[in-house]
Amino acid sequence: MRTHSFRALAFTASTIACAAAHGQCDAQWFTNVGKPGLDGPVWASTVWDDGAGEALYVGGEFWKSGDSFLQRLGKWDGKGWSEVHGFNFGFVYAMQVFNSNLYVGGDVFVNKDGQSYPLAVLQYGAQAWTGDGYNAPPGIPDRVFALERFAHEGDRLIVGGEFGLYPLGIGQVPLGPGTAPKSVLAMTSYPGLLPQLFVGGYGDTNISVFDRLSGFRPLSSGTNGPVNALCIFDDGSGPALFAGGDFTDAGGVAVHSIAKWDGESWSDVGGGIKGGLLAGVYSLAVFDDGNGEALFVGGNFDSAGGQPASNVARWDGANWSALGDGVTGDGATVLTMTPFKTGNKEFLYVGGWFDQAGGLPSNNIARWGCPQEKACYPDCDGTNSLDLFDFLCFVNQFNAGVPYSDCTQDGVYDLFDFLCFVNAFNAGCP
Numbered sequence: 001m002r003t004h005s006f007r008a009l010a011f012t013a014s015t016i017a018c019a020a021a022h023g024q025c026d027a028q029w030f031t032n033v034g035k036p037g038l039d040g041p042v043w044a045s046t047v048w049d050d051g052a053g054e055a056l057y058v059g060g061e062f063w064k065s066g067d068s069f070l071q072r073l074g075k076w077d078g079k080g081w082s083e084v085h086g087f088n089f090g091f092v093y094a095m096q097v098f099n100s101n102l103y104v105g106g107d108v109f110v111n112k113d114g115q116s117y118p119l120a121v122l123q124y125g126a127q128a129w130t131g132d133g134y135n136a137p138p139g140i141p142d143r144v145f146a147l148e149r150f151a152h153e154g155d156r157l158i159v160g161g162e163f164g165l166y167p168l169g170i171g172q173v174p175l176g177p178g179t180a181p182k183s184v185l186a187m188t189s190y191p192g193l194l195p196q197l198f199v200g201g202y203g204d205t206n207i208s209v210f211d212r213l214s215g216f217r218p219l220s221s222g223t224n225g226p227v228n229a230l231c232i233f234d235d236g237s238g239p240a241l242f243a244g245g246d247f248t249d250a251g252g253v254a255v256h257s258i259a260k261w262d263g264e265s266w267s268d269v270g271g272g273i274k275g276g277l278l279a280g281v282y283s284l285a286v287f288d289d290g291n292g293e294a295l296f297v298g299g300n301f302d303s304a305g306g307q308p309a310s311n312v313a314r315w316d317g318a319n320w321s322a323l324g325d326g327v328t329g330d331g332a333t334v335l336t337m338t339p340f341k342t343g344n345k346e347f348l349y350v351g352g353w354f355d356q357a358g359g360l361p362s363n364n365i366a367r368w369g370c371p372q373e374k375a376c377y378p379d380c381d382g383t384n385s386l387d388l389f390d391f392l393c394f395v396n397q398f399n400a401g402v403p404y405s406d407c408t409q410d411g412v413y414d415l416f417d418f419l420c421f422v423n424a425f426n427a428g429c430p
Helices: 388-399 415-427
Strands: 028-030 042-049 054-060 073-076 081-083 091-098 101-110 116-122 144-151 155-161 164-168 183-190 196-202 207-211 215-218 227-234 239-245 258-261 266-268 280-288 293-300 312-315 320-322 333-342 345-353 365-369
Touching: 042 101, 042 345, 054 101, 054 333, 054 345, 091 155, 101 144, 101 155, 144 196, 155 196, 164 183, 183 239, 196 227, 196 239, 227 293, 239 293, 280 345, 293 345, 388 415
Parallel strands: 042 091, 042 333, 091 144, 144 183, 183 227, 227 280, 280 333
Antiparallel strands: 028 365, 042 054, 054 073, 054 091, 073 081, 091 101, 101 116, 144 155, 155 164, 155 183, 183 196, 196 207, 207 215, 227 239, 239 258, 239 280, 258 266, 280 293, 293 312, 293 333, 312 320, 333 345, 345 365
16 A cells, blocks of 8 residues: 655654754764763663753663763763662663653563563653652553654554554554554654654564554565664655664665665665674664764664764765764664753764774763864863863863864874863863
């Protein structure tokens, strides 16, 4: 059955989870997201205002950052990490803001009565895990891998995981006829006159779309491998669905782990990504790093479009480009990417499993974007405060030969740049 064309529907970028941020400069890596980062993989991230202002929330399999004990769910305010108090165990694989609450999905969360559930809720303004029965909705078996807002007979939160799909809200009424992937790994929604929910994972055709008129249906013949990530991106020819995963065929078209669906057919994305036996795409995000809005692709790979790219790359609709030296380490993999504003700049926060970003030490989380304006030159890490971390940031930038660290602007990186930085630091900022 022919699907509804994207071009026939209104598109509102602000409602898409992979929404864009904007900037104008030469982007670079910043590794000062806590010291020394996080001690385990980061699987999920999102921005949420818990009543104390917007912050970046990350979840995964970590326990701490330095001396900060986080227990698999942490809050980053742009300056430091803090624990989400009362959060009890369980790996975190998905997060979504819905009705001003933060929903956290994963495996085995334990409430105050000792009951275990794979889905949890943080109440707006509480700034803590309250642990009552509502916070762990019953009826959701197995692990939760994906959460998505979707407007269907009211605003709903759709829960996806090893069990398929489970809609919260409106009495948990099933979405409709048809078949979604048996195990759901990714979802995204498309608003408009006829809202659409795209669901990726593994089983059947590995990807399908739902709307209230037709129920679930496959996108052509789907893919020949699991779909791990979905995102809407306008590459200049109109909004389209981009699917990433571990597959080499999409609707009969030869592809490499990423493909584009324009509402009628599949197409290759500039040769896609390639790597070793575990090569695949696990995260997609739209972001403007100073070179125009683009689709950022994260996963496990060593090239994109035939060009060297270490596990993360940028697709502008026509060409692939690497993000400097990318992220590296034994088994390095990018699992989540989320734009978040730090200081007066928007950065793309990149999480996963790695120990370096841009050739600099960084455990499992780093940020990519424009450096801060030089109106406050010594605020190297862009936190609007001057401290030891600015010195560490400057040393990292100097060692990497980043132009920012040429404080004397003489084209030479030497001791005088350190003295220049110290003088600027002592003088403070306006």
